[in-house]
Amino acid sequence: MGTIASFARHRPDLEPVLLELQNFECCGEFMLTEVGHGLDARNIETTATRNPDGSFDLHTPGWEASKIMPPTTVYARVPRVAVVFARLVVDGERRSMRPFVVRIADRDRMAPGITARMLPPRAGAKVLDHAITNFHHVHLPESSLLGDVEEAANPYQDFLNQIHRVTVGTLALSLTNVCGLRLSSYILGRYSQRRLVADGNSTRRIPIINFSTQHIPVLTALTLADVLEAFAGETCKYFRLLSDDKLRAGLACIFKQTATNFSASMTNELIERCGWQGLYSHNQIIELGLATRGNAIAEGDILVLCIRLGSELLTGRFAMPKPQDATCLLAQHEVGVWQEASEILARLKAEGKGHRSEQFNSLILPRSRMLVQAIGERMAYEAASASDKVSADQLELYKATCILRDLSWYVEHLGLSRKQLHKRHAEAVQRLLPQLDEILEGTEAGSL
DSSP: OHHHHTTGGGOGGGHHHHHHHHTTSSEEEEEOOBTTBSTTGGGOOOEEEEOTTSOEEEEOOSGGGSEEEEEOSSTTOOOEEEEEEEEEEETTEEEEEEEEEEEEEOSSSBOTTEEEEEOOOOTTOOOOOEEEEEESSEEEOGGGBSSOSSOOSSHHHHHHHHTTHHHHHHHHHHTHHHHHHHHHHHHHHHHHHHOEEEOTTSSOEEEGGGSHHHHHHHHHHHHHHHHHHHHHHHHHHHHHHOOOHHHHHHHHHHHHHHHHHHHHHHHHHHHHHTGGGGGSGGGSHHHHHHHHHHHHHTTSOHHHHHHHHHHHHHTTSOOOOOOSOTTSHHHHHHHHHHHHHHHHHHHHHHTTOOTTSHHHHHHTGGGHHHHHHHHHHHHHHHHHHTOTTSOHHHHHHHHHHHHHHTHHHHHHHHOOOHHHHHHHHHHHHHHHGGGHHHHHHHTOGGGO
């Protein structure tokens, strides 16, 4: 819908389809990637050949050009309309990619020339008709083209402009990780309060939440969910205010990496702490964990996004906002790990090896997610510090948790011992533990 809306100001003929989408009279699909072209979507093979009368012939020339993942079948009995990206061909000349508005199916049947084969069920996901979609010389009216047929002066920038709504999806889809993490922590928390085991020193039975190995992951996950919620609010606010596409993409990448990293690592531990019950979808946590993994890939593979952002920041193409408090431990960590990477890059440049060298590939790329995570942990802390929904005790546990995730850096650079840092974390847990029941109740997950 967003892609179509960006052309609507000068295309009043697009208003009817936008109204259909807005009123949920049809389901919209964004069809960019193909079986053979995911991360290299600039090289898609689907073609849209301009006919002499101005109309277009949309065609899938081979198996690797099949569109992959968007649900396009009639399984749900919902009309489908899609923005389909295809290579424009004019008078035999292959030009850059263009988006086209295509009616895929009505409630009962596929549009002529379009086939969709449903993929097998995705592990952990609710039923959705993900499909492989092909076009066999589908006739499209001239009005289906979004944009014009002229070749762009800068094809790469034109490609980024065409898919600009992916950045919105990157941020929007990542927001669901906050809800999933909060619900998962609530499930384990309440289970741990009910589950009783024998006290080794007597005949009485005690709840397993009494053990630190059980309440630490619950308290940590609840705290991370609250911190990420504050971070989400600040990110969305600045995302709407910014006009620079690079900064918007940077913010979306940082939030996605931070939310995905926290959610994925915590969900694995929450599943294990539920014992055998955590292995079943009825428990919900394992299903939510698999959704987190899917979100990491959808709307921009997080590793690739971090590689691009990390490379652009290191090479000085643009910069993200600096820490508000340079004395904060998380800010010092951020500056430190980026300085380390910058020194490696400077050494490579001195040897005549740039960001496309094998040395950059082996020494810098593996650090990409860690570098972006360091920015996100600091930004999340700043957002949570300014929020009245995150307590001081939660902030301390959050900071101590982040420190333990890269313990060696703090020991090496700040002169802190492992013993000190583990003690600081344990003390933060103990201060927050009496508030556990209140925090669980505050999630309102029990009323769902």
